[in-house]
Amino acid sequence: MNETNNEPGLPARLAAQRLVASVLGKARALDEAFADEVTKGALRDAAAADKGFARAIAGTTLRHLGEIDLIFSRLIEKPLPKRAGPTQTILRTAIAEILFLGVAPHAAVDLAVEAAASDTDARHFKSLVNAALRRLTREADTLRNGIDAERASLPDWLWKSWVKSYGEEAARATIRSQWREAPLDITVKVEADRALWAERLGAKLMPTGSLRLEAGGRIEALPGFEEGAWWVQDLAAAIPARLLGDVKGRDVLDLCAAPGGKTLELASMGANVTALDRSPQRLDRLRRNLARTGLDAGIVVEDAARWQPGRTWDFILLDAPCTATGTARRHPDVLYLKTHADRDRLSALQTRILDHAARLLSVGGTLVYCTCSLERQEGPDQIERFLYRHANFARRPIEAAEVGGLAELVTPEGDLRTLPCHLAEEGGMDGFYAARLIRRT
Incomplete structure (x- = not known):
């Protein structure tokens, strides 16, 4: 995704930062936090693109959090003080944008600095945010060198559990599969109509009978939703x-x-x-x-x-x-x-x-x-x-x-x-x- 003048800007990023903070700081489910942002938060009146971009940043940050935090530790040698407020979250989400979402680095850096400047605590660390992210754009390969991204993606207890249960190769393949945005799967109400709805939706009929589409867009706007011909599953x-x-x-x-x-x-x-x-x-x-x-x-x-x-x-x-x-x-x-x-x-x-x-x-x-x-x-x-x-x-x-x-x-x-x-x-x-x-x- 490349940042353009028509793409979501600061509001989407601030929302993404709140979503990540809610998950990691308040132990709230991402779906629950996102629903609050959309129904009664800053995203209530936002465009669909803003909502989708905020969710994408938050989800990507969490998918790659282990690697992001290792990079963060190389960029910020000393722990941030408590008075830094959301500075760490601002950096985490910006790293996700630059390394995993393909956002133009200058846009990600500039808007991360704007996000820091908009917060009463983080504003005192906006120069640090700027310097750290500009270093990332110059030295990304060096900063990622030696990091086992797959291993870093799981807490210790889950890594041990999955390797013991399925072997390291399958555990790593499972982790890699979780880095990608999942497609949209649906179950058709009338089995005999599966091929019909596959054609109407431009979906693929999977071996088990589910239909599969690329994720994206409003589910409610798809043909067949209002008339109840299928459901997401x-x-x-x-x-x-x-x-x-x-x-x-x-x-x-x-x-x-x-x-x-x-x-x-x-x-x-x-x-x-x-x-x-x-x-x-x-x-x-x-x-x-x-x-x-x-x-x-x-x-x-x-x-x-x-x-x-x-x-x-x-x-x-x-x-x-x-x-x-x-x-x-x-x-x-x-x-x-x-x-x-x-x-x-x-x-x-x-x-x-x-x-x-x-x-x-x-x-x-x-x-x-x-x-x-x-x-x-x-x-x-x-x-x-x-x-x-x-x-x-x-x-x-x-x-x-x-x-x-x-x-x-x-x-x-x-x-x-x-x-x-x-x-x-x-x-x-x-x-x-x-x-x-x-x-x-």
């Missing part, structure tokens, strides 16, 4: 619901259902869906999407680990709460908001919900457990422990034909394991795990 996230098989006319329980992409899938497959989640706010989004698509599902606001409905189901889908480390390509903030303590806490919660779900499944029924995490504790380890506790359950292995013939997505045990680097040349996919279980007695 990552390719990997669209697989687990289909692993239940033919559910037409059958009762299906969707546990931890919000925000509801899998509920929409099941309803579009003709199932009688009961969608349960403990968050009324998140379920509101599902209600809106059901109304837009003309699909129907029963909605229950309850705790999935405690709900006592007084009946069982033949089909249950459990998309369990997790660290969501498999979604970093779309949500780079997750790498800095989640810790190994969160993984352990959520793993314990998954165990409680999974054990309760087992009691809600009829004899002979099918339960699909899934998470958008890359952590073994939230995936295969969880299932191994479950099968040890529940001798009346067994795996029903997933076959390559069920995932578009992509055999690399199926583990030797017969589970689904997608990595962000799968289909890398076509834009990758989120990291997902799923296991299909049957209750024998």
Whole structure:
């Protein structure tokens, strides 16, 4: 992206800096912080280009934060004092612009200095900002020399976890895939209309049945959105619901259902869906999407680990709460908001919900457990422990034909394991795990 007189300027950069500060300083999700900027912040009346550019700067900064901070430490030899205010964030986002977004260096430098000058604390450090960034433009290769950008992109606990689980080569490929902006994947309501909507949208029909477009622009403005012909859903996230098989006319329980992409899938497959989640706010989004698509599902606001409905189901889908480390390509903030303590806490919660779900499944029924995490504790380890506790359950292995013939997505045990680097040349996919279980007695 080259900076021109028509491109977003200072307001977009100030917004991006606030977004990064919200994630790293206040532990707020990037989506949440961005929504506030757009609805009641400085971006409320901004042009679409300003909004998109602010989000791109913030997302790119977080994707490359490890390398950016190593470069920062070479540019600024002494730690900045607390009275420097947002100076570090101004520099971080400007480095992202220059090195990773292709913004004209002079524009990035000048506007970073303007950003510093506009803040009561950072204004005293605008000369430092100017000098540091001008040095970066002259000595970028030297300043980056010796930096392992892939290793720097992950906190220590995640690096160790991914290398142990998948090997260093796959871990590095996964990290590289997270540096790219994710494409837009959609699920079409009527399966027979996939080719039609692929043509209308200029999208590619992927092996698993999802449609893929280049990201960018307003989703609401795309053909078919208003009439509810499709919804946004990552390719990997669209697989687990289909692993239940033919559910037409059958009762299906969707546990931890919000925000509801899998509920929409099941309803579009003709199932009688009961969608349960403990968050009324998140379920509101599902209600809106059901109304837009003309699909129907029963909605229950309850705790999935405690709900006592007084009946069982033949089909249950459990998309369990997790660290969501498999979604970093779309949500780079997750790498800095989640810790190994969160993984352990959520793993314990998954165990409680999974054990309760087992009691809600009829004899002979099918339960699909899934998470958008890359952590073994939230995936295969969880299932191994479950099968040890529940001798009346067994795996029903997933076959390559069920995932578009992509055999690399199926583990030797017969589970689904997608990595962000799968289909890398076509834009990758989120990291997902799923296991299909049957209750024998």
